[in-house]
Amino acid sequence: MSVFERIKGDGYEQVVFCSDDHTDLRAIIAIHSTALGPALGGTRFFPYNSEQDALVDVLRLARGMTYKAAAAGLDLGGGKAVIIGDPKRAKSEELLRSYGRFIETLGGRYITAEDVGTALGDMDTVKRETRWVTGCSHTYGGSGDPSPVTAYGVFHGMKACCLEVFGTPELEGRTVAVQGVGKVGYALCGHLTEAGAKVTIADVDVDNLARAVSDFGVATTDLAGIHALDADIFAPCAMGAVINDDTIIDLQCKIVAGCANNVLERDEHGDKLMGLGILYAPDFVINAGGLINVEDELRGYDRERAMTRVENIYKTLQTIFAASRERGVSTATAAVEHAQDRIRKISRIRMIRTAEFGPASIR
Numbered sequence: 001m002s003v004f005e006r007i008k009g010d011g012y013e014q015v016v017f018c019s020d021d022h023t024d025l026r027a028i029i030a031i032h033s034t035a036l037g038p039a040l041g042g043t044r045f046f047p048y049n050s051e052q053d054a055l056v057d058v059l060r061l062a063r064g065m066t067y068k069a070a071a072a073g074l075d076l077g078g079g080k081a082v083i084i085g086d087p088k089r090a091k092s093e094e095l096l097r098s099y100g101r102f103i104e105t106l107g108g109r110y111i112t113a114e115d116v117g118t119a120l121g122d123m124d125t126v127k128r129e130t131r132w133v134t135g136c137s138h139t140y141g142g143s144g145d146p147s148p149v150t151a152y153g154v155f156h157g158m159k160a161c162c163l164e165v166f167g168t169p170e171l172e173g174r175t176v177a178v179q180g181v182g183k184v185g186y187a188l189c190g191h192l193t194e195a196g197a198k199v200t201i202a203d204v205d206v207d208n209l210a211r212a213v214s215d216f217g218v219a220t221t222d223l224a225g226i227h228a229l230d231a232d233i234f235a236p237c238a239m240g241a242v243i244n245d246d247t248i249i250d251l252q253c254k255i256v257a258g259c260a261n262n263v264l265e266r267d268e269h270g271d272k273l274m275g276l277g278i279l280y281a282p283d284f285v286i287n288a289g290g291l292i293n294v295e296d297e298l299r300g301y302d303r304e305r306a307m308t309r310v311e312n313i314y315k316t317l318q319t320i321f322a323a324s325r326e327r328g329v330s331t332a333t334a335a336v337e338h339a340q341d342r343i344r345k346i347s348r349i350r351m352i353r354t355a356e357f358g359p360a361s362i363r
């Protein structure tokens with residue numbers, strides 16, 4: 001399938017292939033939508049098996065960012081970038097700076113941040129060649145690692161879920177099964193245990209597992225059984241597609257709410273969860289804390305303001321749950337409609353002519 005065939009019909013604006021022989025850079029930047037503002041999304045550095053795989057991934061992730069920003073109420077569009085290669089071997093100062101120069105050529109239509117395979121320090125390096133980067137380290141006036149903020153947002157999102165299902169937002173005494181205690185899952189365990197929840201965790205990484213057990217006194221279970229635990233909340237905080245044909249029949253929880261991206265393997269799994277009476281907190285809504293945090297950095301970072309804005313995830317989820325109830329659609333569908341509705345409405349007001357003169361306005 002050609003690139004144009006692949007992006008046709010899904011509203012993608014621009015796909016940029018970046019190649020630099022000197023540094024061996026091979027990157028793809030996908031801008032899905034700038035209807036609400038510049039396209040913001042992280043740079044994934046990953047050893048894709050093929051260019052096709054990289055393209056499919058970057059397109060899917062870019063579209064997800066459009067919805068995430070729109071649902072979070074941000075004036076941002078959706079984009080994403082991938083660098084093809086093994087970050088442990090291929091990453092170098094010159095490669096990252098070369099990549100930064102390509103971002104600069106887009107003149108602010110795309111703003112990058114860290115993602116899988118890239119870290120804060122990498123963003124500091126990219127920033128030496130372009131202004132269009134956020135999520136930098138504190139040393140460079142940035143907001144630092146967004147993961148704890150993502151966890152804070154998930155924690156508040158879980159409260160909205162509890163209110164919807166149990167009639168009270170309190171997490172005290174609630175049982176929560178957390179799959180993956182990496183950067184976000186670990187911080188989430190901290191909030192949950194502090195709030196008096198009973199937490200059970202599973203992780204493939206024994207060091208991460210031991211750290212959470214030692215710091216928070218959480219219980220552990222086996223990897224294969226975490227999703228099937230008889231808990232109030234199942235929190236996927238590792239990888240995507242964990243709600244699929246095989247796992248959905250095992251679920252005993254009342255709520256699925258975690259930080260992982262693309263939790264549902266297919267859209268229809270959202271309907272299936274609804275059919276089973278399990279409340280699903282749409283991933284791109286509940287895990288938007290990190291995005292809200294790096295967006296705040298673009299304004300001149302204020303931690304307190306960022307955290308307050310992240311708490312709004314609670315209200316956004318309430319709106320989505322209400323729409324789901326009223327219209328009899330899954331929460332996953334209601335979330336996409338919520339985001340699309342905002343894009344439509346704000347795009348419409350942008351059609352009002354203002355006193356901005358330039359080539360576009362005098363055409």
Ligand code: NAD
Nearest residue numbers: 146147150180181182183184203204205238259260261290
């Ligand atoms: P991370 O790599 O720090 O943590 C992931 C954890 O999951 C690791 O401890 C890993 O060992 C564990 N894991 C991997 N496979 C597993 C499996 N099969 N079963 C159980 N555990 C497994 O990543 P993170 O930054 O904490 O992000 C977690 C998820 O949240 C990812 O899907 C990420 O895309 C998403 N997310 C993260 C942020 C953020 O701010 N970091 C924001 C939005 C979404």
